[in-house]
Amino acid sequence: SSRSSTAPPSERPGERRAAEMKKLYGRDAAKILAMEAAMQLTFDRNCDLKQPKYWPVIPLKL
Template sequence: MRRIPNPITHPSPNLRGVWYRDPLFKRYWRHYNSTLQWFQQHQRLMREIPRHSVEASSEVPVSDTEQDDSFEMPVTEDLIAFFEQSARHRKSLCSSKLEPEEEQNQPRRQEATSSSGALHHQRLYGATAGAAVRGMEVAMQLAFEHFADSHQAKHWPNIPLKL
């Protein structure tokens, strides 16, 4: 591997003052020249664009240049009916969007001592154990609801399913 001499501290004796002509910088200058060539071509094209647009605009017929600023559109009964229907549809969409938000804002309370749940647990676990198991389930559900309400946790993982 060839060491790159620092042109400022160790200038080569035959290239004093012209360190940029060192063969090590050949690739850089080739890239620089190609970039400069592209830039000059781009500037030349950008200068020619206004000429082309002026020439194209002068070829437009006179009848097309004279336009009336006021535009009249005939309003039919069908158009009025369409506007009324779209307004009704927009209102129904807005109201349907508001309903789920209101439902989310209201806390859902399930009755902890529902008779059917208590009877179900009594049949499964017996009279004394059924009440204890039901109490543990209710405590677990209430803890989960409290956590979900306080942290607004998402119920679905935040990772992609296909990796």
């Protein structure tokens, strides 16, 4: 990284995401965030394990 040691620490991505979710979903943000995190985790894990390939190889609609 080219960041100098005197620069402020970068914002943690999880915090920014939480703030965005709060703006979008208000008081239900934590619930939606938890549901989304579980689903994305399943997706990422399945893709790691099963290595699915795109079908069709070339998009039907560009």
